[in-house]
Amino acid sequence: MANRIYSAVVGSGGYLPGSPVSNNAMVERLRDSGLETSDEWIRERTGIEQRYFATDDQTTSDLAYHASLAALEQAGLEPNAVDLIVLATSTPDMVFPSTACRLQHKLAIRQCAAFDVQAVCSGFVYALATADLFIQTGQAQTALVVGAETFSRILDYTDRSTCVLFGDGAGAVVLKASDKPGILAHKLYARAEHEAILNTPGQLAHGRVCGSPFLTMDGQAVFRLAVEVLESSAREVVGLAGLDLQAIDWFIPHQANRRILAMVGKRLQIPESRLIATVGQHANTSAASVPLAFDVARRDGRLQAGQTVLLQGVGGGFTWGAEALRL
Numbered sequence: 001m002a003n004r005i006y007s008a009v010v011g012s013g014g015y016l017p018g019s020p021v022s023n024n025a026m027v028e029r030l031r032d033s034g035l036e037t038s039d040e041w042i043r044e045r046t047g048i049e050q051r052y053f054a055t056d057d058q059t060t061s062d063l064a065y066h067a068s069l070a071a072l073e074q075a076g077l078e079p080n081a082v083d084l085i086v087l088a089t090s091t092p093d094m095v096f097p098s099t100a101c102r103l104q105h106k107l108a109i110r111q112c113a114a115f116d117v118q119a120v121c122s123g124f125v126y127a128l129a130t131a132d133l134f135i136q137t138g139q140a141q142t143a144l145v146v147g148a149e150t151f152s153r154i155l156d157y158t159d160r161s162t163c164v165l166f167g168d169g170a171g172a173v174v175l176k177a178s179d180k181p182g183i184l185a186h187k188l189y190a191r192a193e194h195e196a197i198l199n200t201p202g203q204l205a206h207g208r209v210c211g212s213p214f215l216t217m218d219g220q221a222v223f224r225l226a227v228e229v230l231e232s233s234a235r236e237v238v239g240l241a242g243l244d245l246q247a248i249d250w251f252i253p254h255q256a257n258r259r260i261l262a263m264v265g266k267r268l269q270i271p272e273s274r275l276i277a278t279v280g281q282h283a284n285t286s287a288a289s290v291p292l293a294f295d296v297a298r299r300d301g302r303l304q305a306g307q308t309v310l311l312q313g314v315g316g317g318f319t320w321g322a323e324a325l326r327l
């Protein structure tokens, strides 16, 4: 039997637009709409201290472009080495072409496969699993996998329970075919019966936006389900990788809320020292949150070659999934 082909992570990059927007800046902004919030409330309930918002002239593919360049540079590769782009977003530049194709153009890659994946805050984990399968089956050699969002464009600034939670950003990784691991295991799930607890229902039809173009959420229902599935998918995917939870060096769950991370960590008996948490600085950047956190920890030297990492997504759909990998 031929040796298995693995996907090795050979580079990562991140990009946060503009300058940080503090909780106090959000207090001011909401006051203009006649709403009250406070730095204390946001910190206590979510752990969020600041977020970044794209400037008016920046689109999701612009953010993706900067993150991708950083990832390719770290990998020591020219953009034209890429033969597959999988880009996760729920805030695409336009209905079509895909944001992945727009990114391909910005990177001046002449020809490769390029498409978007839409799984909201699980998007990056879905995109990474998809790219891994292309590499495992020999259909791609070098994949650029990106999570990029401009959630600031779909936030309702008259809804204080959601608009303080999200931010914009992009993260990217480069995967290369290798005979050494690599991505070890992944598993993806969706349970659409929970669509109503987190959605942005608006659509373009007959030249108009029909339905609300803003994110709506039942925060407590999302909280409960997120904790449940982050726990179950961590156990399952670590098992599929032939490991146990204690053998995982770093846990990088979707960065939605510090309290969710703490509760899952407690249930899995993971010490905080093995949990990467960037939600305080980035807020919830949806599909960008996991690759951004991964890149921060890789660049600050916490992630080291040979270590094992668990990446986890959870979000609208309702969707969730996880990947175990060896660096």
Ligand SMILES: CC(C)(COP(=O)(O)OP(=O)(O)OC[C@H]1O[C@@H](n2cnc3c(N)ncnc32)[C@H](O)[C@@H]1OP(=O)(O)O)[C@@H](O)C(=O)NCCC(=O)NCCS
Binding pocket: 036, 037, 038, 041, 042, 045, 046, 121, 160, 161, 162, 164, 217, 218, 219, 220, 222, 223, 226, 256, 257, 260, 284, 314, 315, 316
């Ligand atoms: C959204 C979330 C932070 C709200 O926290 P909570 O403890 O559940 O708070 P509640 O919704 O019960 O609201 C408590 C009170 O705070 C108020 N409140 C909501 N947002 C507020 C804000 N930004 N500032 C001040 N008060 C706020 C509510 O109006 C409510 O007031 P009331 O008691 O007078 O009615 C929390 O539910 C959460 O984090 N859920 C998960 C969200 C998430 O991660 N989504 C993305 C997943 S991919």
